[in-house]
Amino acid sequence: MASAPADTAQSDSDTFRAEVRQWLEANFPASLKGNDNSLSSVEGPTDESADEKAWREAVGAKGWGTPTWPKEYGGGGLSREQAKILNQEMSRAQAYNPIGGMGVMMFGPTLLEYGSEAQKKEHIPPITRGEIRWCQGYSEPNAGSDLANIQTFGEDKGDHYVVNGQKTWTSGGQWADKCFALVRTDKSHKHEGISFMLIDMDAEGVDVKPIRMISGMSPFCETFFTNVKVPKENLVGKEGQGWTIGKRLLQHERTNLSGGGSAIRMPSMPLHAMAKTYVGVNDNGELDDGELRTKISDFEMQWRSFLGTAMRVQAEAKTTGGVSEVSSILKKVGTKLGQQRAELMIEIMGMKGLGWEGEGFSDEELRSTRTWLFGKATTIYGGSTEVQNNIISKRILGMLDHQ
Amino acid sequence: MAILSEEQTMLRDMAREWTKKENPVGAFRKVRDEKLDAGYEPAVYAQMAEMGWAGVIIPEEQGGSDFGYMSLGLVLEETGRSLTASPLLASALGAASALILGGSDDQKSHWLPKIASGEIVGTLAVDEGPRHNPAKTEVSVSGGKLSGTKTFVPEGMSAGLFIVSAADGVYLVDGADGGVSRSDRSMVDQRGWAEVTFDGAAAQKLEGGGDDLLDQILDRARIGAAAEMLGMASQAFDVTLAYLKQRVQFNQVLSSFQALQHRMADLFGEIELMRSAVENGLTALDDKRGDIAMAASQAKAVANDAIHHMSKEAVQLHGGIGMTDEYDIGFYLKRARTLEQLWGSSAFHRERFARLNDY
Numbered sequence: 001m002a003s004a005p006a007d008t009a010q011s012d013s014d015t016f017r018a019e020v021r022q023w024l025e026a027n028f029p030a031s032l033k034g035n036d037n038s039l040s041s042v043e044g045p046t047d048e049s050a051d052e053k054a055w056r057e058a059v060g061a062k063g064w065g066t067p068t069w070p071k072e073y074g075g076g077g078l079s080r081e082q083a084k085i086l087n088q089e090m091s092r093a094q095a096y097n098p099i100g101g102m103g104v105m106m107f108g109p110t111l112l113e114y115g116s117e118a119q120k121k122e123h124i125p126p127i128t129r130g131e132i133r134w135c136q137g138y139s140e141p142n143a144g145s146d147l148a149n150i151q152t153f154g155e156d157k158g159d160h161y162v163v164n165g166q167k168t169w170t171s172g173g174q175w176a177d178k179c180f181a182l183v184r185t186d187k188s189h190k191h192e193g194i195s196f197m198l199i200d201m202d203a204e205g206v207d208v209k210p211i212r213m214i215s216g217m218s219p220f221c222e223t224f225f226t227n228v229k230v231p232k233e234n235l236v237g238k239e240g241q242g243w244t245i246g247k248r249l250l251q252h253e254r255t256n257l258s259g260g261g262s263a264i265r266m267p268s269m270p271l272h273a274m275a276k277t278y279v280g281v282n283d284n285g286e287l288d289d290g291e292l293r294t295k296i297s298d299f300e301m302q303w304r305s306f307l308g309t310a311m312r313v314q315a316e317a318k319t320t321g322g323v324s325e326v327s328s329i330l331k332k333v334g335t336k337l338g339q340q341r342a343e344l345m346i347e348i349m350g351m352k353g354l355g356w357e358g359e360g361f362s363d364e365e366l367r368s369t370r371t372w373l374f375g376k377a378t379t380i381y382g383g384s385t386e387v388q389n390n391i392i393s394k395r396i397l398g399m400l401d402h403q
Numbered sequence: 404m405a406i407l408s409e410e411q412t413m414l415r416d417m418a419r420e421w422t423k424k425e426n427p428v429g430a431f432r433k434v435r436d437e438k439l440d441a442g443y444e445p446a447v448y449a450q451m452a453e454m455g456w457a458g459v460i461i462p463e464e465q466g467g468s469d470f471g472y473m474s475l476g477l478v479l480e481e482t483g484r485s486l487t488a489s490p491l492l493a494s495a496l497g498a499a500s501a502l503i504l505g506g507s508d509d510q511k512s513h514w515l516p517k518i519a520s521g522e523i524v525g526t527l528a529v530d531e532g533p534r535h536n537p538a539k540t541e542v543s544v545s546g547g548k549l550s551g552t553k554t555f556v557p558e559g560m561s562a563g564l565f566i567v568s569a570a571d572g573v574y575l576v577d578g579a580d581g582g583v584s585r586s587d588r589s590m591v592d593q594r595g596w597a598e599v600t601f602d603g604a605a606a607q608k609l610e611g612g613g614d615d616l617l618d619q620i621l622d623r624a625r626i627g628a629a630a631e632m633l634g635m636a637s638q639a640f641d642v643t644l645a646y647l648k649q650r651v652q653f654n655q656v657l658s659s660f661q662a663l664q665h666r667m668a669d670l671f672g673e674i675e676l677m678r679s680a681v682e683n684g685l686t687a688l689d690d691k692r693g694d695i696a697m698a699a700s701q702a703k704a705v706a707n708d709a710i711h712h713m714s715k716e717a718v719q720l721h722g723g724i725g726m727t728d729e730y731d732i733g734f735y736l737k738r739a740r741t742l743e744q745l746w747g748s749s750a751f752h753r754e755r756f757a758r759l760n761d762y
């Protein structure tokens with residue numbers, strides 16, 4: 001596209017902003033102000049209220065839940081600039097994006113890149129409307145960090161595969177309609193023997209067993225495949241291309257987990273303000289716990305530096321057109337800071353930050369305990385911190401692998 | 404490891420045997436799942452008392468064995484390893500210390516035998532907010548009647564004796580008194596925490612022990628808590644090390660990765676320092692040294708930090724299974740945090756240590 005003179009571009013964005021604002025006014029139900037959708041993947045589906053349903057359908061019809069995806073598959077067809085404006089206006093109206101999950105975060109973008117025309121037509125539109133839940137069938141009991149070690153096997157039966165094996169830690173598996181899975185189709189090659197398949201969760205032979213987490217919730221499952229028939233139309237890319245496609249998907253996952261997406265948001269109240277209410281201040285107005293005071297200021301400085309880095313990475317990507325090497329640190333740093341914040345919350349709230357349920361704690365305090373516990377997973381999933389460090393030291397810093 | 408007497412070695416081995424056989428971590432799971440009111444199984448504590456553990460620091464004439472704090476620390480370390488839910492720390496160490504330090508002969512001969520036999524559970528009711536702050540108390544006593552509210556009282560649901568701090572001293576309140584009411588607090592470690600309200604409950608002052616009686620009592624409790632944490636950290640370390648030696652990824656055991664080897668080497672060092680700090684505290688108590696306050700703050704702060712780090716690493720190094728409820732390691736993380744807060748966070752004790760050393 002030829003670049004328009006700056007003032008035209010400016011007036012275009014103003015027009016678009018006005019359009020968005022007007023549309024939000026007409027379509028966003030006031031009753032949902034301030035709600036968000038961020039825990040829905042962890043807590044599973046809740047009954048949708050009439051307003052919630054109307055809001056999801058309105059956003060879905062517009063394609064604005066997946067604003068930059070192509071219009072022909074139900075996306076918004078917006079430019080990045082327009083998507084940013086949409087996002088700003090949503091926050092301004094205290095609205096939220098009701099369309100999310102793994103379909104939006106990682107599977108959709110991957111299928112748009114690698115899927116056949118028929119696959120895109122079939123699978124993308126329901127994701128843009130928030131109608132179909134996807135889950136990720138990657139990990140197995142013996143394939144975690146060493147993901148390429150997967151053993152789930154798909155036997156070629158002409159027009160279909162017969163899949164047998166076990167996946168584990170399948171987030172949302174018990175609520176999902178479909179699963180994108182890594183399946184071995186060739187036992188003689190570790191990486192080149194893997195294929196990327198789409199499996200119906202209600203197909204015969206698919207069983208899920210929820211696993212309870214230390215936070216008390218059961219957001220993931222063991223998933224068992226016993227002679228599951230998978231038609232060949234559900235093979236994405238070519239047989240044996242699964243590792244390449246699967247890794248591409250992981251890049252989308254990590255971008256979302258590192259703070260590029262909504263996974264890390266500053267909660268409404270900054271730590272120092274919370275601390276003032278729980279800890280109190282001395283005569284000089286300083287937090288009445290010197291060590292905690294400097295720990296919080298350390299955190300707040302680190303956090304700003306992290307956000308600065310994330311923004312710098314984005315800006316650099318825009319000017320150079322490529323992904324900067326610095327982006328490799330975002331997931332591990334962002335998740336570490338998130339965990340540090342949760343531990344600081346406990347130091348601030350003391351015993352009130354360790355409530356489990358029942359009397360004596362506010363909802364916010366109880367939520368904080370569960371968030372702290374669930375947060376321990378963020379440095380394990382989506383490529384653990386150790387795996388990120390291996391990638392950084394070997395691929396980016398060129399440090400020799402002598403083990 | 405401190406040099407132990409023959410009796411101490413026997414006591415420790417017995418505790419180790421018993422926790423392994425009779426009360427492994429699985430027993431705590433049962434307490435948790437059945438949501439027992441007390442936060443422990445009374446029959447289990449009765450067994451422990453029968454073996455003499457509730458009377459380790461109590462003089463012989465009051466039904467104890469007068470074995471000293473190091474000995475009780477050894478038992479607490481073992482029950483920490485197995486996460487045995489019991490009021491041993493609050494009662495046999497906390498409340499017993501209060502009576503030994505500040506009780507009159509009558510008070511001692513009335514309460515100590517009951518604590519030693521396990522017939523009654525005693526506990527410390529000190530804090531009046533979510534953060535440890537013994538200097539701040541609004542509990543008041545007039546005409547022998549005590550009123551006010553204490554928060555996050557360990558074993559507060561089952562206690563038959565409360566050692567209560569008030570502005571002008573430390574008091575005994577009988578748990579059976581009509582003026583005592585308790586409300587269960589469900590905490591992440593699923594033990595018997597309670598908010599306890601005293602409404603004109605009959606109270607007897609602990610007249611002995613001097614002006615800093617409360618500090619002396621708390622210091623004993625802090626060192627005891629540090630001993631429990633030491634056991635927890637050691638166990639979390641052992642379990643994690645064993646797991647790394649067995650889990651295979653990339654065709655090799657995880658323990659062969661240098662990045663993880665160094666992490667374990669660091670933790671090993673931290674836990675050794677933790678042990679020295681705990682043993683120093685226990686010895687200071689048995690030797691009635693002059694630096695007990697300092698030793699207590701050192702033990703609690705060093706123990707807090709070591710278990711904090713160890714419990715985080717334990718979950719991380721287990722990967723996905725570390726996040727599951729089915730696996731025990733998460734219990735160590737949860738119990739670690741309540742003990743870190745109980746009777747003083749690291750920040751509290753570092754600040755106090757500086758003050759005690761005049762800087």
Ligand SMILES: Cc1cc2nc3c(=O)[nH]c(=O)nc-3n(C[C@H](O)[C@H](O)[C@H](O)COP(=O)(O)OP(=O)(O)OC[C@H]3O[C@@H](n4cnc5c(N)ncnc54)[C@H](O)[C@@H]3O)c2cc1C
Binds near residue numbers: 383652
């Ligand atoms: C809450 C949660 C949700 C999840 N959701 C999904 C999902 O939806 N779908 C899915 O497929 N998977 C999912 N996972 C699985 C996740 O991707 C794996 O847990 C992760 O890949 C780690 O594998 P593992 O658990 O087998 O740990 P392991 O690979 O056994 O690792 C154990 C420890 O060793 C470290 N380690 C491993 N290799 C090395 C090395 N070479 N050098 C240094 N350290 C190393 C790890 O970093 C970790 O600390 C989820 C996990 C969690 C906790």
